[in-house]
Amino acid sequence: KDCNKGTFGRVLNLSGSTSYIGAGIISTRAAIRSGCGYVYIASVEEVINAVIPAVPEACCVKLKKNASGNISGDNIELLGGYINSMDSVLFGCGVGMSDDTSLILDALVRGCDKPLLIDADGLNLLSRDIDILAEKKCPVVLTPHPGEFARMTGLPVSRINSDRLNIANDFASRYGVTLLLKGSESIITKGDGDIFFVNNGSPGMAKAGSGDALSGMIASLLAQGHDPLNAACCGAWLHAEAGSTAAKKYSVMSMTASDLIASIGDVFLANDR
Numbered sequence: 001k002d003c004n005k006g007t008f009g010r011v012l013n014l015s016g017s018t019s020y021i022g023a024g025i026i027s028t029r030a031a032i033r034s035g036c037g038y039v040y041i042a043s044v045e046e047v048i049n050a051v052i053p054a055v056p057e058a059c060c061v062k063l064k065k066n067a068s069g070n071i072s073g074d075n076i077e078l079l080g081g082y083i084n085s086m087d088s089v090l091f092g093c094g095v096g097m098s099d100d101t102s103l104i105l106d107a108l109v110r111g112c113d114k115p116l117l118i119d120a121d122g123l124n125l126l127s128r129d130i131d132i133l134a135e136k137k138c139p140v141v142l143t144p145h146p147g148e149f150a151r152m153t154g155l156p157v158s159r160i161n162s163d164r165l166n167i168a169n170d171f172a173s174r175y176g177v178t179l180l181l182k183g184s185e186s187i188i189t190k191g192d193g194d195i196f197f198v199n200n201g202s203p204g205m206a207k208a209g210s211g212d213a214l215s216g217m218i219a220s221l222l223a224q225g226h227d228p229l230n231a232a233c234c235g236a237w238l239h240a241e242a243g244s245t246a247a248k249k250y251s252v253m254s255m256t257a258s259d260l261i262a263s264i265g266d267v268f269l270a271n272d273r
Contacts, residue, residue, distance in 0.1 A: 005037035009223030012040050012086040012114075013216065014079070014104065015093035016047035018069025023094025023120070025054045026209045026257055030216030031090070032057050033264040034238070036223045039216075040086070042079065044071060070096040073103035080111065088115045088222035092122020093212040101125060110135050115222040115231075117141040119215040120148075127151040133175040139228045143180045143215060169195060178228040180218075180236055182211070188232045196233045201240030202247035202255070209257030214239045217264070241267040 011031050016024025024047040031039045032055065041051050042061035046069070051058055061082060064072040083089060089112055095101045105125045108116055109132050116138050118126060123144050126132070130152055133140065142152075146164075150157045153171060160167055164187055172179040173191025181187045185199040218235035226234065245263040246255040 008035060008037035009087040009220075009225065010038040010040065010085065011036050011216075011219045011223045012042060012079075012082055012089045013093075013219065014042050014071065014089065014091045014108075015095060015212070015215075016041075016043040017071065017094055017096040018044060018046045018065065019096060020094025021047050021050045022209060023212045025051055026212040026261070027090060027093045027216035027219075028058050029055045029258075030213040030261045030264070031220040031223075032216075033261050034217040034220035034235070035268075036087075036220040039220070040082065042071075042075075042082065044069060066098060066100045068096060068098055070098045070101050071104060073100040076104060076107045079104070080107075083112055083114060086114050086223070087225075088117065088219050090117045090119070090215055090219035092119040092125075093215055095121045097121055097124060102128065106132060109133065109140070110137065112138050115139045115141065115228055117143065117215055117219050117222065119143045120211060123148040124151060130175070133177060136176070140177045141180065141218060141222070141228050141232055142177050143182065143211070143218065143232075145182045145211065149181055165195065178232050180232045182214075186236050186240075188229065188236060190229050194229075196229075198233070198236040198240055200237065200244060202243045202252055204247040204250075204252035204255040205240070205243040205260065207255070207257055210239075210243070210260060213257050213261050238264065238267055241270075 028041045040059040044065040063075045168181045178190045188196040221231035242263040246259040
């Protein structure tokens with residue numbers, strides 16, 4: 001009861017681009033709905049202008065953009081200053097594939113000292129040089145779907161789907177990361193023998209934006225002090241339960257990622273939070 005906004009942590013969310021404005025909104029809203037005290041959305045002007053009315057609780061950091069509408073690599077020094085006051089960092093939702101976003105990813109992996117979650121375009125950028133993970137300075141959580149994981153491992157999707165558990169566990173062990181391999185039964189492992197499965201949820205979650213919501217939720221839990229494995233497990237379970245709740249309200253066909261986020265509070269209430 002004796003607390004303030006800082007008690008519940010700060011997330012720096014590096015998401016969005018001129019082509020994927022919604023990714024910044026969805027991931028930011030999901031992080032706020034999951035209990036952290038502050039969420040800083042750091043992105044290009046178009047994303048910031050959209051976030052301000054959509055998520056007025058968010059703190060906004062307007063960044064320079066490149067000619068493609070992605071976050072520019074010129075922002076790296078500025079971002080380093082913000083990271084110092086954060087408790088977790090999320091990178092990748094809708095940031096786009098460019099030399100600039102690749103430079104930012106490299107700087108984060110090599111220099112960030114706060115728990116770092118990499119998703120979406122961040123994972124595709126990482127697949128260009130997966131061995132950079134050997135130089136990480138912080139705990140890293142990766143949240144790929146099978147297509148992204150195929151690019152990261154160099155294996156076909158069919159091979160991954162035929163042996164998800166072993167391939168996921170071996171990858172997490174080799175690179176020293178917490179891995180959440182998404183699917184109808186998501187697998188969470190850090191490669192040390194303990195493997196967790198999340199098989200609740202709804203087919204209605206197979207909609208654009210659901211992955212961005214999951215990333216925001218896990219980043220929020222990381223900022224609140226949960227260790228990476230616990231944050232990934234709890235975030236995946238909470239995400240799935242919220243998806244099931246949304247499907248009951250709006251139907252499997254009609255539900256959206258925004259409906260899932262709006263249902264997070266129902267899951268907390270059902271579990272006395």
